[in-house]
Amino acid sequence: MTLKLQMLGTGSAFAKTHYNNNALLDSGEAKLFIDFGTTAPLALHHMGLPITDLDAIIITHIHADHVGGLEELGFRMSLIHGRKPVLYVAEALVEPLWEQTLKGGMYQKGMIERMGDIFEVRPLVPDQATDLVPGIRVELIPTKHIPGKDSYSLFINERLFYSADMTFNPELLTKLVQERGCRAILHEVQLLGEGAVHTTLDELLSLPPELQQMIHLMHYGDEIESFRGCTGEMRILEQQRIYDVEQELEA
Ligand SMILES: Nc1ccn([C@@H]2O[C@@H]3COP(=O)(O)O[C@H]3[C@H]2O)c(=O)n1
Numbered sequence: 001m002t003l004k005l006q007m008l009g010t011g012s013a014f015a016k017t018h019y020n021n022n023a024l025l026d027s028g029e030a031k032l033f034i035d036f037g038t039t040a041p042l043a044l045h046h047m048g049l050p051i052t053d054l055d056a057i058i059i060t061h062i063h064a065d066h067v068g069g070l071e072e073l074g075f076r077m078s079l080i081h082g083r084k085p086v087l088y089v090a091e092a093l094v095e096p097l098w099e100q101t102l103k104g105g106m107y108q109k110g111m112i113e114r115m116g117d118i119f120e121v122r123p124l125v126p127d128q129a130t131d132l133v134p135g136i137r138v139e140l141i142p143t144k145h146i147p148g149k150d151s152y153s154l155f156i157n158e159r160l161f162y163s164a165d166m167t168f169n170p171e172l173l174t175k176l177v178q179e180r181g182c183r184a185i186l187h188e189v190q191l192l193g194e195g196a197v198h199t200t201l202d203e204l205l206s207l208p209p210e211l212q213q214m215i216h217l218m219h220y221g222d223e224i225e226s227f228r229g230c231t232g233e234m235r236i237l238e239q240q241r242i243y244d245v246e247q248e249l250e251a
Pocket residue numbers: 012013014063064065146165196197
């Protein structure tokens with residue numbers, strides 16, 4: 001079975017030249033979205049993909065560039081197609097995702113009073129691999145982002161690491177590669193400024209070359225063009241290009 005990855009976007013939260021950093025994983029048997037930010041519906045429209053063509057969504061954390069498109073997705077699936085999208089989310093995020101993010105736009109007395117009225121919610125336990133859809137197994141790994149705001153990176157099919165927004169964690173990356181068989185790392189990068197809530201390019205450049213060779217950079221700012229050739233051994237992920245995970249990302 002061949003796993004394919006297509007980023008809906010590879011931009012940071014405030015990027016204007018790229019869409020939000022959201023992904024589509026296709027196992028050949030099922031399609032899984034990783035995050036569904038504010039620009040996800042527009043990105044799908046430009047890609048010529050119907051918003052309804054999905055089997056499930058998994059959410060890493062509740063910033064708008066990762067969940068801002070869920071309201072449109074939920075309404076359209078419900079109103080036009082009469083379907084509830086399957087929504088995987090860490091158990092600790094179920095309540096905040098509804099109470100702090102979606103309820104404001106989606107609440108409707110007697111109709112939509114809880115998240116389960118619009119999504120088929122499947123809570124996930126961190127540090128425990130779960131088969132989400134056929135061909136895609138994911139383990140949530142809690143990683144640091146904003147104090148008091150839970151955020152979960154993903155370890156996919158025991159071989160692909162996908163960073164949620166996270167601060168630099170070289171120990172985790174080293175452990176995944178040396179002890180857990182990780183073969184490729186999709187990592188957010190902050191190109192300019194201090195890395196208070198994200199991992200900076202300078203931090204990633206401090207990693208040994210053999211680790212850098214496994215890294216594909218994503219969630220970058222509009223300045224990315226001026227950084228081409230300055231990312232060490234690390235490659236820059238392109239939005240909307242379809243990657244064969246084994247052949248192109250693990251190579
Ligand atoms: N303490 C914070 C909180 C937020 N931010 C910015 O807001 C963005 C929210 O989405 P993000 O992708 O996590 O990136 C965050 C920072 O750019 C930030 O820079 N510092």
